[in-house]
Amino acid sequence: MNASAEWEDLVSTALVGTDRRPLPGGAPGEVELLERAAVHTLRMRAGHRLEKGEPLSVAPPEEQPALSPAAADRLARILGGERPRLLTEWLETAAGHGYRISPHLLPELLDQGARDRSIRPHLGVLAGNRGRWLAGLNPEWGFLLEEVTSAAVTGADGAREVWELGTSGDRRAHLAALRAADPAEARELLAATWEKETPDDRAAFLEVLAERLSPDDEPFLESALDDRRREVRHQAADLLTRLPGSRLGLRMAERGARYLSVEDGRIQVTPPAACDGAMERDGIRAKPPRGTGERSWWLQQAVARTPLAVWPRLLGRPPAELVRMKIVDWGREVMAGWVRATVLQGDPEWARELFAWDPLADLLAALPPAEQERVAADFVRRHGLDGQLIMVLGGASAPWGPGLAKAVLQKILEVSGTQPWNLGELTKLAGERIDPALYGVAERLSPEPPIQEVAALLRFRDDMLKELV
Structure with missing residues (x-):
């Protein structure tokens, strides 16, 4: 009997019991079954031939400056439990200066990065070439290959190669650097490869366009409203909401005029009766969270995506009065929408008045x-x-x-x-x-x-x- 058949026979006997199916050879009892299984397992483990290994490649030389001994010692103290909440500040500051982490601290920090996504962008800089080499050997550290590298940050030669062949982190960093230097060229670079990008990359690259946002970006962002991925559509809608005079803002203003009005010194509200395809395209999600009514959900989102400058013109009151007026029936939804719009559009006047009404950190x-x-x-x-x-x-x-x-x-x-x-x-x-x-x-x-x-x-x-x- 070959080894595979013998093992299958032992498993079958164990499943039905030795009293119903005796072991081959008539040997009695569960103890014999377990002993045979142990021998078989040991034989299989010892029977594999060793495979010929290949020597590891050598880590490439470092290009970034090393930490000072004092800074490396303080990082070791923080990792050892002294003031652990300062780790992020230390990493952010060190990365901002382009340092690389001392090699003996890399494994512990990469393990921490595997658990804590928030520090990964800093590690993408600080780990240096050796850290990226290590990440290629350990799948748990593979996140590092998706983060920003020093070459991408400093705008090294071969920018086209970075965009065409780099990791997602390299490409985001390259796009961000180009956006800071030439917004139009960055947008055109992204548009040229847009259809080939993964959904996750499309959403991440749209975040980069928030820097130096201008009316010139509107046609591209309008086209992104038709994207297959919901996160991409909403990211585009958020950017268009921030853009003064955008067509999305005008469409939301028309809807707002149907939803809110002033009568007898009070704000009257008529929430949307349905969420059609045009509203969904403009960033309004049709399905509400559990426990929230559909009309409440649609109204809150519609108010949040309407330009704040619309409301004083439409309702004839400045923000200071509007946030204190009586809102009939739908006050919670309207106020929540105004708060979201203020945070999204970064309007200090509305933030000032709404904070006095409800002190929130985002305001x-x-x-x-x-x-x-x-x-x-x-x-x-x-x-x-x-x-x-x-x-x-x-x-x-x-x-x-x-x-x-x-x-x-x-x-x-x-x-x-x-x-x-x-x-x-x-x-x-x-x-x-x-x-x-x-x-x-x-x-x-x-x-x-x-x-x-x-x-x-x-x-x-x-x-x-x-x-x-």
């Missing part, structure tokens, strides 16, 4: 940086320490300047006397977002432990960033 982020700090500092002074305060502060661009830093430090000092157990997240956020050069402000403010904890984290960051400059 704060739509304000100019200087105003963000002022509005956030005022909110910190007026608001108690809770989850909303933490979320709002998350929308304030880092690094925080002196005004917001002092407001947050004073809040920490105030709460430390009443609810010291409730300060954990605010203390960490302050230490991670305040300009690290302000560590002396925190050190001198108070000897209270939470304040000194912030000061220690700021000093750590200040030293960390100096090592990378």
Whole structure:
């Protein structure tokens, strides 16, 4: 009996039981069955001939500058558990300076990148040629081959070869660099290969066009509204929503005139009765999330894609009045649509008024940086320490300047006397977002432990960033 047939016979006996199907040769019992299976397994494992291996190729030489010993040591400390939340800031800063990671730290960082997508773009730069060589040997690190390389970032010779033969990351980086230098040429390059791109690449490349968006991009984006992939269509609709005077904006304005009106000092709402093909083409999804009514869903999306400049003309009120007017029956949907439109279109006037109505981190982020700090500092002074305060502060661009830093430090000092157990997240956020050069402000403010904890984290960051400059 050959080995394969013998194994199949053992498996069949095990499935039906030795009492119903005795082993070949009449041997009794389950123990004999297991012993024979063990012997067979060992024989099969030992019976394979060794295959002749091929020597590995040598990793190409590095082109990027190495980290300083102090910076490499600090990265090792962070990876070892000291201030682990600062890893992303360290990686982002180091990548921005074009460094490469010390070889002995590469495996641990690549393992981390396999688990955490957010750090992958930084690793695409920092891993250097050796990291990409390693990624070719380990499928779990293969993500690195899709990320940005230093050659793509620096605009090395052979740009045409990068676009035609490079990885998705290389090509995105090349397109972004070209978009920054010559928006029209970047758009034409993408249009020339558009039909051959994968759906995922088409969506990713459209994100690049958000940089230096102009009316010249409209014809290409209009054609993308007919794409087979829903994510591509919605990315194109988002860009056209941001583009003042776009045809999509005009179409949405016509719809908005049918949905909202003012009567007796109140906003009257007539939501869409159906979602036709033209609405879907303009970025309105027909199927609502579970628990949301269809008309509510269509109305909210339609308001979100309508140019904000339409509403003061249509309803005869400035944004400050509109956000405070009574909205009959459909107020939640209209307000949610206005919030989404404000974030999408980056309108500071609407963001200012809507933040006063409902303080949201995304609305704060739509304000100019200087105003963000002022509005956030005022909110910190007026608001108690809770989850909303933490979320709002998350929308304030880092690094925080002196005004917001002092407001947050004073809040920490105030709460430390009443609810010291409730300060954990605010203390960490302050230490991670305040300009690290302000560590002396925190050190001198108070000897209270939470304040000194912030000061220690700021000093750590200040030293960390100096090592990378």
